[in-house]
Amino acid sequence: MTTQTEPQTKLDLSWIRAQFPSLDQTANGYPAAFLDGPGGTQVPRRVIDAISGYLEASNANTGGAYATSRRTDGMIAEARVAMGDFLNCDADEIVFGPNMTALTFAMSRAIGRQMGPGNEIVLTHLDHDANISPWRALEETGATVRFADIHEADCTLDMSDLARKITGHTRLVAAGYASNAVGTINNVQEIVRQAHNAGALAYIDAVHYAPHGPIDVRALDCDFLVCSTYKFFGPHMGVLYGKREHLKRLRPYKVRANTDAIPNRWEWGTLNHECIAGITACVEYIADLGRHADSTARSRRSAILAAYGAIQKHERSLTERLVRGLKNLPGVKIYGITDADRFAQRCPTLALRIAGHTPLELATRLGERGIFTWDGNYYALNLTERLDVEKHGGFLRIGAVHYNTADEVDRVVAALAK
Numbered sequence: 001m002t003t004q005t006e007p008q009t010k011l012d013l014s015w016i017r018a019q020f021p022s023l024d025q026t027a028n029g030y031p032a033a034f035l036d037g038p039g040g041t042q043v044p045r046r047v048i049d050a051i052s053g054y055l056e057a058s059n060a061n062t063g064g065a066y067a068t069s070r071r072t073d074g075m076i077a078e079a080r081v082a083m084g085d086f087l088n089c090d091a092d093e094i095v096f097g098p099n100m101t102a103l104t105f106a107m108s109r110a111i112g113r114q115m116g117p118g119n120e121i122v123l124t125h126l127d128h129d130a131n132i133s134p135w136r137a138l139e140e141t142g143a144t145v146r147f148a149d150i151h152e153a154d155c156t157l158d159m160s161d162l163a164r165k166i167t168g169h170t171r172l173v174a175a176g177y178a179s180n181a182v183g184t185i186n187n188v189q190e191i192v193r194q195a196h197n198a199g200a201l202a203y204i205d206a207v208h209y210a211p212h213g214p215i216d217v218r219a220l221d222c223d224f225l226v227c228s229t230y231k232f233f234g235p236h237m238g239v240l241y242g243k244r245e246h247l248k249r250l251r252p253y254k255v256r257a258n259t260d261a262i263p264n265r266w267e268w269g270t271l272n273h274e275c276i277a278g279i280t281a282c283v284e285y286i287a288d289l290g291r292h293a294d295s296t297a298r299s300r301r302s303a304i305l306a307a308y309g310a311i312q313k314h315e316r317s318l319t320e321r322l323v324r325g326l327k328n329l330p331g332v333k334i335y336g337i338t339d340a341d342r343f344a345q346r347c348p349t350l351a352l353r354i355a356g357h358t359p360l361e362l363a364t365r366l367g368e369r370g371i372f373t374w375d376g377n378y379y380a381l382n383l384t385e386r387l388d389v390e391k392h393g394g395f396l397r398i399g400a401v402h403y404n405t406a407d408e409v410d411r412v413v414a415a416l417a418k
């Protein structure tokens with residue numbers, strides 16, 4: 001029995017699902033099961049309202065001497081504070097951009113200005129190509145790129161190989177927080193520590209991790225961390241955290257008229273204001289979820305942490321149910337961690353293959369039954385090549401988030417059994 005002082009960390013799924021209008025859709029007469037979260041999540045009503053509300057009442061460019069422009073400036077400042085609470089940093093360390101990929105290319109060009117022959121960059125085979133190609137582009141400067149390998153059996157990062165690849169010549173280590181293909185969560189704190197021991201920068205791609213677990217850039221001590229709000233119940237936008245000293249020290253490619261103050265010197269042209277309004281609403285949604293799960297959570301940051309406590313508990317049970325169900329099916333091979341004792345090291349994102357069927361065929365059949373999954377490489381190209389599945393259609397990816405239900409998990413298992 002719970003008392004008033006005990007945090008109620010259980011997720012209230014009916015409260016949650018009632019907030020997402022799109023979850024009520026049907027496809028081919030079946031209720032839609034959105035197991036495509038890793039490609040992008042659905043949004044709560046308040047995000048839709050914030051976007052349309054901005055366009056209705058505050059639509060203007062920034063820096064003007066009149067009401068709607070001032071409201072726009074205020075709205076953007078609020079969104080920076082909200083993302084600061086989300087990542088545990090200050091508002092002036094938050095940079096908005098169109099998506100993670102564009103922000104990473106911008107940052108790699110700026111960092112690349114100081115690179116040349118003899119400098120090394122360490123990447124991993126687990127990463128999405130958006131945390132690989134922007135850094136490989138710096139090979140043009142004469143810098144060398146090295147790759148840390150994985151343990152093939154469970155698709156975890158080989159930390160000893162990473163330690164071997166990081167040397168006194170390493171200037172940057174770019175790694176993912178979690179894999180968008182096989183769900184592995186990396187030991188980011190240790191990756192950052194190894195990078196810093198060698199005098200290198202640590203650039204973390206948290207795009208896949210953000211809907212599944214709390215992020216604390218101060219505790220991680222990373223130099224940069226990027227995420228995309230459309231993966232955690234917000235609009236299609238990217239967000240970059242940069243340590244203040246780096247945002248000031250590095251030289252962006254920018255127009256002269258743009259201010260040289262941080263973070264704006266990293267934001268070019270007119271941003272997507274309506275979506276930025278949606279970002280505050282999506283952070284507020286997560287915080288409200290936390291307050292709903294734990295009425296003792298006071299500050300927005302503590303409410304966000306409470307939300308992820310409840311989210312992780314629910315997602316863990318979905319993962320257990322899904323893996324158990326899939327293991328019973330003949331011909332199924334799951335890529336990644338399948339040992340329930342180690343589920344704290346993975347997200348509820350499963351990559352699998354079924355003998356005799358291509359991933360595209362499986363995703364199509366599931367789609368016909370209203371179950372939305374993905375097939376292919378999802379840009380985790382280095383991984384599908386490393387595991388030699390790229391030429392066979394990659395994997396089928398089943399990706400749950402907190403609004404998914406046990407019933408949806410059972411439906412996907414039953415459909416695959418057929």
Ligand SMILES: Cc1ncc(COP(=O)(O)O)c(C=O)c1O
Nearest residue numbers: 099100101128130180207208228
């Ligand atoms: C792990 C990971 N990194 C980076 C990206 C790229 O993000 P964006 O679409 O915001 O450029 C994705 C997109 O799927 C991803 O899953």
